Amino acid sequence: MNKIRTLIIDDESLARDLLRHYLSKDERVELVGECSNGFEGVLAIQELNPDLVFLDIQMPKITGFEMLELISNPPVIIFSTAYDQYAIRAFEANAIDYLLKPYPFERVVVALNKTVEQLKNKIASPEISKLIETHDEETGMLNRVVVKSGRKIQVIPVESIHYVESQDDFVMIYCNEGHFMKQKTMKFFEQHLDEKQFVRIHRSYLLNLMHISEIQQYEKESWIVLTKQGAKLKVSKAGYSNLKEKLK
Amino acid sequence: MEHPVTANRISGLIYWFFPVAIGVIQAVFNSYYQILPVSIAFIDGLAYSLILGILGIATWYVVRYNDPEKSSIIQILSSHVAAAFVFTSLWMLLAGIIAKILINDPLYDQYLKGLITIRIIGGLLFYALLASIYYIYVYRHHNREKQLRETEWQNQIRKTQLSALKTQINPHFLFNTLNSIASLTLINPEKAHGMVIALSDFMRYSLRKQQDDMVTLEVELNNIGLYLQIEKIRFGNKLLYRFDVEEGCKHHLIPNLILQPLFENAIKYGVYETSNPVEIILEARKFPNEMEIKVINDFDPESIPVKGEGVGLVNINDRLRLLYGSSRLLSIEREKTQFSVKLVIPDIAESIH
Numbered sequence: 001m002n003k004i005r006t007l008i009i010d011d012e013s014l015a016r017d018l019l020r021h022y023l024s025k026d027e028r029v030e031l032v033g034e035c036s037n038g039f040e041g042v043l044a045i046q047e048l049n050p051d052l053v054f055l056d057i058q059m060p061k062i063t064g065f066e067m068l069e070l071i072s073n074p075p076v077i078i079f080s081t082a083y084d085q086y087a088i089r090a091f092e093a094n095a096i097d098y099l100l101k102p103y104p105f106e107r108v109v110v111a112l113n114k115t116v117e118q119l120k121n122k123i124a125s126p127e128i129s130k131l132i133e134t135h136d137e138e139t140g141m142l143n144r145v146v147v148k149s150g151r152k153i154q155v156i157p158v159e160s161i162h163y164v165e166s167q168d169d170f171v172m173i174y175c176n177e178g179h180f181m182k183q184k185t186m187k188f189f190e191q192h193l194d195e196k197q198f199v200r201i202h203r204s205y206l207l208n209l210m211h212i213s214e215i216q217q218y219e220k221e222s223w224i225v226l227t228k229q230g231a232k233l234k235v236s237k238a239g240y241s242n243l244k245e246k247l248k
Numbered sequence: 249m250e251h252p253v254t255a256n257r258i259s260g261l262i263y264w265f266f267p268v269a270i271g272v273i274q275a276v277f278n279s280y281y282q283i284l285p286v287s288i289a290f291i292d293g294l295a296y297s298l299i300l301g302i303l304g305i306a307t308w309y310v311v312r313y314n315d316p317e318k319s320s321i322i323q324i325l326s327s328h329v330a331a332a333f334v335f336t337s338l339w340m341l342l343a344g345i346i347a348k349i350l351i352n353d354p355l356y357d358q359y360l361k362g363l364i365t366i367r368i369i370g371g372l373l374f375y376a377l378l379a380s381i382y383y384i385y386v387y388r389h390h391n392r393e394k395q396l397r398e399t400e401w402q403n404q405i406r407k408t409q410l411s412a413l414k415t416q417i418n419p420h421f422l423f424n425t426l427n428s429i430a431s432l433t434l435i436n437p438e439k440a441h442g443m444v445i446a447l448s449d450f451m452r453y454s455l456r457k458q459q460d461d462m463v464t465l466e467v468e469l470n471n472i473g474l475y476l477q478i479e480k481i482r483f484g485n486k487l488l489y490r491f492d493v494e495e496g497c498k499h500h501l502i503p504n505l506i507l508q509p510l511f512e513n514a515i516k517y518g519v520y521e522t523s524n525p526v527e528i529i530l531e532a533r534k535f536p537n538e539m540e541i542k543v544i545n546d547f548d549p550e551s552i553p554v555k556g557e558g559v560g561l562v563n564i565n566d567r568l569r570l571l572y573g574s575s576r577l578l579s580i581e582r583e584k585t586q587f588s589v590k591l592v593i594p595d596i597a598e599s600i601h
Contacts, residue, residue, distance in 0.1 A: 018431035082423035
């Protein structure tokens, strides 16, 4: 059988050292790379196409979960974390394998066994999206959104978002830094962006009040919002009353 | 508190319904029984009900001025009795003038004269009723506010108790350190050994029971030193630190563990998020009657760390307030790339504790 091409993503060098040491003792594994943050991780996954990734959650710049949001066909993921209250709940709900630091070699072997099963039977990781869903539910108010455009990953502060436009099962985020696609639902953003700042003015639009320039009425019951950047957004009847409520 | 009538459209409508209804009913009555010609009846009805409504809105302010929590019952009652008479007189006067200007009929003058007593009584009663309704409104509003404050207070207490427990053991720090030690046992056993001892000493100090234990700055800095020593193994040269302590500060008493969150924050938001080395500096200066401690660190202004719970600084401020009686002992300064927190620790003889 082919070796399992494995990638380690962890910001702590001692943690990588230990895991590397463990993996060297299991001959099924071929270590193809190591990354010390989520930015490197995304690029490495795209370039090296590993079968398996050991992923830390708490990392600087972007977290392990935020990194996963940027990858469309994730490989098998084994999470490795010291402590993360939300993640643990999400893991238990989705039977993904996760390793709580510090973990012994035997635990790694069990995780590798599961991985072999998954790869052999080509079971895609359906749990990943469910995992992210559960984790999302536990997440509090967002203060940043991580987006990707080609090879470039950016961390967008929530204040610089002008508006979010829904497009089937993903959204377009329009912000100071440009516009980016993100594979999350409008509902997710409505629930996790401060409702005092973001208003659902239309089925398709979630507007940041800080970037509103004016509201124009063009027919009896339809309005348009003009943003400071010149975008024209339709406002539905319900959206208009939402807007008026928030602007009081 | 908003005026109940102008607060929203519905309450405005409900309020105006009454004086207008009274006016209309009266006008209809007068027209039907041919006491007055229709147009005069309606002008009379409308003039009186309009003025009544307007004066009723002004009555709210008499109620607000007479706060049962600030004045005695006697003062309030006499105030309202006087106001009731002023209300009624103004009503009769203004409405009467308007009606007389619009209506020029001696029949009407006679009608008015006959009505004076009834209208005076009506006016006084309307005032009394309206004032009572306003008081009920105020009472309910106060109650609602009080309840909200109670629940908030309860939640705050629970949160503080919880975080007081949580701050004694930082799980991230603990498990990450244990993992580092596990790793070191394989590649550098001596370093692992040192780390185990440091961690053990640090945890022992952190688990001291009382929150109001006072220790000298020297003892506290010793513990912070252990903490930083352990973190330095994690961050290597990314973490630099220095203590700049004036003579005479070393033996000053401070609440134990009060500096811990400041260093945790400096690492979380300063060292952790940057790729360049970050220096954390602690400065201690002695002043008459107090000591000032500053914890300063660089940070990357472009980084947007995940929002923490934010309880750390609030807890410190609360603790200082409880111990020393002042809520201005903690201050924050944030410049472009430097963040500093200043604590003022009064001399022990001056504290309320």
